[in-house]
Each structure stands twice: as C-alpha cells, then as structure tokens.
Amino acid sequence: METKANPGVTDAMESDLLRSVHAILLELDGHHTASQFNRGMLRWTLHKKIERNPTNNSTLVKIAVKELERAERSDNKLHIIPLLHTLMYAIVQAVYIPDDLYKRVYEFCKRLLTLPQPYCTVGLSHAVRVKSERLTPGVLYQRMVLSEQNIKNELYQYHEKVFVFADPALFSMEMSAALSSEIEPASPCKSHMSYMCDVIVHTMQAALGDSCDAPALEHMLKVKGQDMIKLCFREVVATVEVCAEEAGGNHSLYTGRLQQLYRTIVNSANPGKELAKFTRSTSPNELLSSDSVLLEMPDPVSDLTSSELLRLSILSTDSGIERDLPPSELPAVSEEPSAGRSEQEQGRLFRRGGIKMKPSVSDGVALLQDTLEETRASPPGKLQRRSGSHELPGGRQQKLYTARIVVMGDDRIVGRLAKAYYSLRKREARRPFLTQKLSLQIYYVPVTHEEQSSSSTKENTAGSDLCQLAAYLGRVDPWYENNIRSLCHMIPKLAKMKSFSGKSSEANPFLADVISYYVRMGGQPVHFCIYSVKIAFTCLTKEHVEDVFVTQLQVDIPECMIFSGTVKGKGTLTRKKNITENFGAVMTISYKKASLSNREVEKGLSLQTSGLVMKAIPSCETEDLDCLIVSFSEGSKAKAGVDGKIRTCNIKIGTLEQKPFTVCLDQDYRRIFKNVASIEVSPCLEPGYLIQKMRNSRFSVSDQEDIGLTKYMSKALPLPINTFAGIIQ
Structure with a gap:
C-alpha cells in the first residue's frame, strides 16, 4: 500500500504535540517548573x-521517532x-x-539490541510488536481489547484481569x-457489542x-443486529489472527x-444477508486453504523443514472413540456379543481402554520451575540487584490467563504482599495448580499521608520513610x-478534593488512566529479595515463629539505667555521683559478610546497643548491593569499634x-x-527447591550438595x- 499523508492532522496540531513531548523531556531532565x-x-x-x-497517533509516532534518533545521536x-x-x-x-x-521505527528498535540492559530488552520487545503490527495492522489493539475485556472467541483465548488492593490501615472510609468512585466509573460499563464494534x-x-470511511462503517454496524455484529467480529478476528500467526504473512x-469485508458491510443493499453469505462462504479454516479464491496463501506443509514434517507426521487424530475409527482399524470382536446388542446399544459411543497417568512429583516441580525462570534473580549478596527477564518474546508458550x-500503599503493604506471595509459592510447590495456567504480574503504586509522614505515633516510627521501595524504583527508573x-x-489530595466537592470524575479519570497505562506498559520487573526471619521467644513454652520481610527489620531493646555509686551529703539528703548510664x-551477633568478590567470611562480635535496623533497600545508588545493611544505634558504634554498618545476607x-527485645517487620x-530472645535472618528459599532437595536428600551424601533438578x-x-x-545503570 502506498504511503499517504494524514489530512486530519494540521500543522498547528503537530506543533502542539511536539511542545507536549518537549515538556515531558524537560520534566525528565528536572528543568520543568511543575511541582x-x-x-x-x-x-x-x-x-x-x-x-x-x-x-493524531501517527503524527505522535513520527515526532517520537525523530526525538529518539536525536537522543541516539547525542547519547542521551x-x-x-x-x-x-x-x-x-x-x-x-x-x-x-x-x-x-513502521520501517523507521523497526530499524531504530533493532539498533537498540547493541546497547546493554535494559535498552536491548525493551528494544527487542518493541521490535517484535512493531513487526507484528506492520504485517498485520490492528493486531495489537485487537488483542489488547480481547484480553482486557475477556471477550470469548476461538482463535485468541488469552484473558487478563486487574486486581487493585489498598492498605486498609492507610485508607480511611472516606x-x-x-x-x-474514581476508579470504578472510569472503566465505562460498555457492552461486549460496543467493544466488538470498536x-x-x-x-x-x-x-x-x-479508503475506510469510519463513520459510515460505524453507522452500518450500529443499525445491524447483534447476530450480524458477532458474525462480522468473528470474521475480523479470524482474519487478523490467521494472518498474524503466519510467519512473514x-x-x-x-x-x-x-x-472485501468492508465493502460487503458498507455497500451491500441488504447488509444482513450479504454479510452472512460472505462469512459463510469463507470460514476461518478456508483462509489457509490453497483452494481459496480470495486468499491464495502458500501451502503451509510445503514450507516446513524436515524436522517439522517429522513432528507433523506423528500427530494423532485419533479421538479414542471406536465409532470414529475407519472400518479397517476397528478392533476385532466376537460376533456373539454383537449379535445380542440392540440397535440403541450399538449406536452408543464406547471409549477404548487406556492408561490413566498420575502426575509425578518431578512433573510438579518442573511446572513450578517453569514459572520461576521468568523471574529468576541472582543469589542475594553475590551480585548487584538485577531486573528484567530471561524470557525472549515469543520464546515460550504464553499462559492463557x-x-x-496492583497494590496501593507504602512499605507495609509490600511486606504483607511478600508474605502472601510466599504462602502461595509454598502451596503451589506441594501441588501446582495456579502456576500452570496463570501468569502473575505485580505492580506497586505508593501512597502516603502527609499527616503520618510528619507526625510521630506508636504506629509509625518518627522520621522514618515508609516508601523506601518506591524511592528506589524511582531512582533506577525515571x-x-x-x-x-x-x-x-x-x-x-485527589481523594480529599473528591470527597469535599462530591463531583464525579468520569470525564477525566486521571487515577484509572494512570493505573491502566502502568499495567499495559510496565513489563520489566525489578527483583527484591524476600528475607526469612526465625524468631525465638524468652518464654520456652512459646513456639518459634517464622515470618518474612522485604524492606526493613527493626530491633528495639528496652532502656535500662544503672548507677555505679552514691555519695551521702549533709543531713538526710543523698547526692548521686559517678553515675554510669547503661542503655x-x-x-551477640554472628554473620556472613557480603562483598562483590563473592567471598563469604564468617564473623562475630558482641556489643552493647539499644537497637539496630536491617535495611534491604539501598539508600543510594552506590550501595546497590543485594544484601542487608545493618546499622546500630548511636553510642554503640564507638564502643564496638566498628563503623556501625554490616553488609550481610x-x-x-x-x-x-x-533481656527480651522487640522486633518490627517492614515498619508495620x-x-x-515482643519478648524476643533471638532472631535468625536469611534469604527466603524457594519452596519448590526445598521440597525437591528434601526428596533428593536420601540419594545425597551431604546435605549441602545439590543433585538432580x-x-x-x-x-x-x-x-x-x-x-x-x-534498572537503568
């Protein structure tokens, strides 16, 4: 198709879009005056x-490509x-x-493959999508609507759903x-028919x-009945999916x-009958047939390699039902039982006997590991924190669901999310169910109250930052x-304005639009280590507790003051002197020191302190080591002769x-x-790995040795x- 200019876009609109793009870039550079x-x-x-x-989208694409090429030349x-x-x-x-x-965009995305992470990963993902859209225009939008709106069809069965969880401790009833009211009406309650027309x-x-008159097409679709809209929708989806699945379509x-389908809908004198005749004459299966008059596609079998032909030759079409077999392959049976059967019994379907396979333990672990490879991270304490996925676009069969x-809150809800995530993994390790069918994607929207961040309450430590994880994500991803x-x-602030005004924000659903943009475009995960903590209490009858945390563990010890001596004064009064304060x-602390040299050194020390904090989220880019940074309270550093910080896992x-102490996880x-006697902190191990290691322990001489899977x-x-x-380095 020849390239055509878009007459709907004026120079004024193009200049306005260009100014908007430049304003966004200035905001990224920190030069914009916006608060x-x-x-x-x-x-x-x-x-x-x-x-x-x-x-205007094509104009925005042209502007974005031009700015990308400029950024490439200036190495920005x-x-x-x-x-x-x-x-x-x-x-x-x-x-x-x-x-x-399209070609210009695709060539730029390919050039990004020479850059380090994450540019090569994002560039590859976008290059695959641009190539698919170039060969089959409209496929990306169609798949997005089908999956998000859960519209059932035979050819594209992928569905997704967004769940938003807000921390009840942070959000008041108002x-x-x-x-x-901001989120729910923002997603218009359109019928599936409306989405099909779209x-x-x-x-x-x-x-x-x-050559497509969109208003006329939309009008003709609206005057048709639902049956005709469904019929036309099935035809469009079949055409798009069949052509999209063909490599180099x-x-x-x-x-x-x-x-031809467009002309049938718009120009036919009797749209209903003509459309039905058109779709029945060319079913989706006929799109791949060499006898099709309209689409003379090459024979798919002739293009296969020898290995693919071998695989195709062993595909079975046997349903396992005797009635479906040709007469030559029917099993031999004696005539005596057959003669005794009635016609009704002979017409029944009988399934041949088969072997009922029970899923093995190895199959369950393999299924679990198959889901873990997408989010596999480096061992904590060995290398810097990594992001992204080993998965190549199209390299693995996508899960249907x-x-x-989306979690909304501060570090406390992230900690509770990690605990729920760990519980799910433990359940799936014993018997995989969800991980076989479901792909789980996690998004984090930070929310804090100004009053809570500036006040000191029992629930929040004074001066503590409750959004450490969000601050880290903001540093590594502008x-x-x-x-x-x-x-x-x-x-x-939006919630307050909404509650005070009482007006609906259906016309401009800002929050819902931002969340939609985040879940659609946010596809690069950053991996955070989940730490396991084993807690023993001073009461010997109380059982040990195991829990997890992600951002921080805090230890507080009750203060205690000891007087070393007193001096009596005149009269009955006594004057205290030489007072030694002992807080x-x-x-006793024993730990393995973490370093970039991958050497773990066993160390131990004892010191007098009133508390310590273990932070798993680095406070600056220079400390981006995937480990715990343990800081002690003031006064104990000089006495211990250390710098007050320990890096360990x-x-x-x-x-x-x-003396008992108190432990608080993720500032929650x-x-x-309370009344804790000792704690032991280590990286949380994958439950599937633990179960498999326990099963293999009987074949291993040493418990430290990994064998098999x-x-x-x-x-x-x-x-x-x-x-x-x-993570942008």
Whole structure:
C-alpha cells in the first residue's frame, strides 16, 4: 500500500504535540517548573489529546521517532525508554501508520539490541510488536481489547484481569469511597457489542487507511443486529489472527480480505444477508486453504523443514472413540456379543481402554520451575540487584490467563504482599495448580499521608520513610518516578478534593488512566529479595515463629539505667555521683559478610546497643548491593569499634543478659513481636527447591550438595515488581 499523508492532522496540531513531548523531556531532565505533586500530568494530557483524535497517533509516532534518533545521536539514554513507551502506546492506538514510518521505527528498535540492559530488552520487545503490527495492522489493539475485556472467541483465548488492593490501615472510609468512585466509573460499563464494534472499526482503519470511511462503517454496524455484529467480529478476528500467526504473512492478501469485508458491510443493499453469505462462504479454516479464491496463501506443509514434517507426521487424530475409527482399524470382536446388542446399544459411543497417568512429583516441580525462570534473580549478596527477564518474546508458550496485582500503599503493604506471595509459592510447590495456567504480574503504586509522614505515633516510627521501595524504583527508573511515584502524595489530595466537592470524575479519570497505562506498559520487573526471619521467644513454652520481610527489620531493646555509686551529703539528703548510664543490652551477633568478590567470611562480635535496623533497600545508588545493611544505634558504634554498618545476607542475633527485645517487620505495627530472645535472618528459599532437595536428600551424601533438578532450580525466592524499564545503570 502506498504511503499517504494524514489530512486530519494540521500543522498547528503537530506543533502542539511536539511542545507536549518537549515538556515531558524537560520534566525528565528536572528543568520543568511543575511541582512534585503535578508530575505525570504532562504524559496524561498528551495521551488525552491523541485519545480525543486518534488520527493524531501517527503524527505522535513520527515526532517520537525523530526525538529518539536525536537522543541516539547525542547519547542521551535518559530519554530513550520514555520515548519508546510513548511511541508504542501511540502505535497500539493508531488508526493508520504509513509503512515507511513502521520501517523507521523497526530499524531504530533493532539498533537498540547493541546497547546493554535494559535498552536491548525493551528494544527487542518493541521490535517484535512493531513487526507484528506492520504485517498485520490492528493486531495489537485487537488483542489488547480481547484480553482486557475477556471477550470469548476461538482463535485468541488469552484473558487478563486487574486486581487493585489498598492498605486498609492507610485508607480511611472516606478516602476508600472516593477512590472507588474514581476508579470504578472510569472503566465505562460498555457492552461486549460496543467493544466488538470498536475492534471492527479500528482494524479496518488500521489496515485500509484513508479508503475506510469510519463513520459510515460505524453507522452500518450500529443499525445491524447483534447476530450480524458477532458474525462480522468473528470474521475480523479470524482474519487478523490467521494472518498474524503466519510467519512473514502476506500484507496485500490481509488488506484485500478486510477490504472485501468492508465493502460487503458498507455497500451491500441488504447488509444482513450479504454479510452472512460472505462469512459463510469463507470460514476461518478456508483462509489457509490453497483452494481459496480470495486468499491464495502458500501451502503451509510445503514450507516446513524436515524436522517439522517429522513432528507433523506423528500427530494423532485419533479421538479414542471406536465409532470414529475407519472400518479397517476397528478392533476385532466376537460376533456373539454383537449379535445380542440392540440397535440403541450399538449406536452408543464406547471409549477404548487406556492408561490413566498420575502426575509425578518431578512433573510438579518442573511446572513450578517453569514459572520461576521468568523471574529468576541472582543469589542475594553475590551480585548487584538485577531486573528484567530471561524470557525472549515469543520464546515460550504464553499462559492463557494473566492476573495483574496492583497494590496501593507504602512499605507495609509490600511486606504483607511478600508474605502472601510466599504462602502461595509454598502451596503451589506441594501441588501446582495456579502456576500452570496463570501468569502473575505485580505492580506497586505508593501512597502516603502527609499527616503520618510528619507526625510521630506508636504506629509509625518518627522520621522514618515508609516508601523506601518506591524511592528506589524511582531512582533506577525515571519514567516510574514521573508517572507512578508522583502519585505518592497526589492520591490523598485527589481523594480529599473528591470527597469535599462530591463531583464525579468520569470525564477525566486521571487515577484509572494512570493505573491502566502502568499495567499495559510496565513489563520489566525489578527483583527484591524476600528475607526469612526465625524468631525465638524468652518464654520456652512459646513456639518459634517464622515470618518474612522485604524492606526493613527493626530491633528495639528496652532502656535500662544503672548507677555505679552514691555519695551521702549533709543531713538526710543523698547526692548521686559517678553515675554510669547503661542503655540497652549486650548482644551477640554472628554473620556472613557480603562483598562483590563473592567471598563469604564468617564473623562475630558482641556489643552493647539499644537497637539496630536491617535495611534491604539501598539508600543510594552506590550501595546497590543485594544484601542487608545493618546499622546500630548511636553510642554503640564507638564502643564496638566498628563503623556501625554490616553488609550481610545471613545474620543471627541474641542477648547475653536474657533481656527480651522487640522486633518490627517492614515498619508495620501489625507485625510486631515482643519478648524476643533471638532472631535468625536469611534469604527466603524457594519452596519448590526445598521440597525437591528434601526428596533428593536420601540419594545425597551431604546435605549441602545439590543433585538432580536442584542443580538448575532457583534457590532464592524474589519478589518481582514491574516497572517501565527495570534498572537503568
């Protein structure tokens, strides 16, 4: 198809879009005058402009490619991934993009493969999607609508659902009601028929360009009955999916098929009968037939390699039912029982006997490991924290169902999420069920109250930062910083404005749009180590407790003051002198020192302290070692002769004086343990690995030796949280 200019876009609109893109880039550089509370509004405003006029998407694609090429020439990597996501979001929603522009985008994405992580990963993912959209225009939008709206069809059966969880300790009743009214109406209660019409019109526009009269097509679809809309929708989905699955599909044949369907819908005198005749005459199966008059595609069998032909030759079409077998293959039976059967009994279906296979333990562990490979992280304490996935686009069969979990809150809800995630893994390790069918994607939207961050309460430690994990994600991914972390203080303000005004925000659902953009474009996970803590109490009759944390563990020891002597004064009064203050208790600490040299050194010390904090999230980029940083309270550093910090992944702590202490996990007042005698902290091990190791222990001489599947299984269990880019070095 020849390249055509888009007459719907004026020079004024193109200049306006260019100014919006430049404003976003200035905001990334930190030169924009917008306050911290308004960050992310520029991106939302830009997408609203192209949403109101979808023909502007191709212009935005052209502007984004030009800015990407400029960033490439100036080696400005800060702009690359935000511009890539802006470009891809426009491509998915675009109604028509010229072929030369597709080629320009595809060539740029391929050049990113020479760059380090995460640019090569994001570039490869976008290159695969751009190539698919170029060969089959409209396929990305169609699949997005089908999966998000759970529209059932035979050819594309992938579905996804978004679950939003808010921390009840952070959200008041008024705030929860305001947010619910903000999110729920933002997703219009459109019927499946409306979405089907949207898919038909968008696919026709994307494939046919200016030759498609969208208003006329939409009008004809609205006047038809539901049966005809479903019929036309099935035909469009079948055409798109069959051509998309064909490697190097014929673009002209694809557009020709849709062109004929478009003319049948718009120009026929009797649309209902003509459309039914058209779709019945060319079923989806006939699209691959060599006898089809309209689509003369090559014979798929002739293009197969020898190995693929061998695999095809052993495919079985046997249903296992005797009635379906040809007469020559029917099993020999005596005539005596057959003669005694009635005609009704002979007409019944009888299944031949077979072997009922019981899933083995190895199969269960293999299924579990298959899901773990997508989020496998490096061993804690060995290397710096990593992000991204080993999975190549299209390299593994995609699971039919995807659950997108969006948690809203601070570090406390992340800790509770990690605990639930660990419980799910333990249950799946014993008997895989969800992991075989479901892909789990986790997203984090930070939320804090200004009052809580500035006040000191029993529930929150004074001066503590409750969004350490979000701050880290914002440092390593600037696009996450601008679009998601900016919601940290914005959401409470939006909720207050909503509750005070009482007005509906259906016209401009900002929060719902941001969450939708996040779950659609945030596909690069950052892996956080989940740490396991074993807690022993001073009461010997109380059982030990095992728990997990992600961001922080805090130990507090009750203060104690000891006087070393007194001096009597005149009269009955006594005057205290030579007072020695003794706070806290003497603690024994044994740990393995973590370093970049991959050498673990056993160390131990004892010191008097009133408390310590173990932080798993680095406070700056120079300390991005995937380990715990243990800091002691003031006063104990000089006495101990250490710098006050320990870097480790395995540590044991106890008291010599049998003085109990208190442990708080992830700064959550709901997860405080009192009267603790000792704790032991180590990386949380993958439950599937533990179960397999226990089964293999009878064949191993040493418990430390990994044999069988355990050699290839991930030992540590990471918590993957999706961002837009992962970690940008």
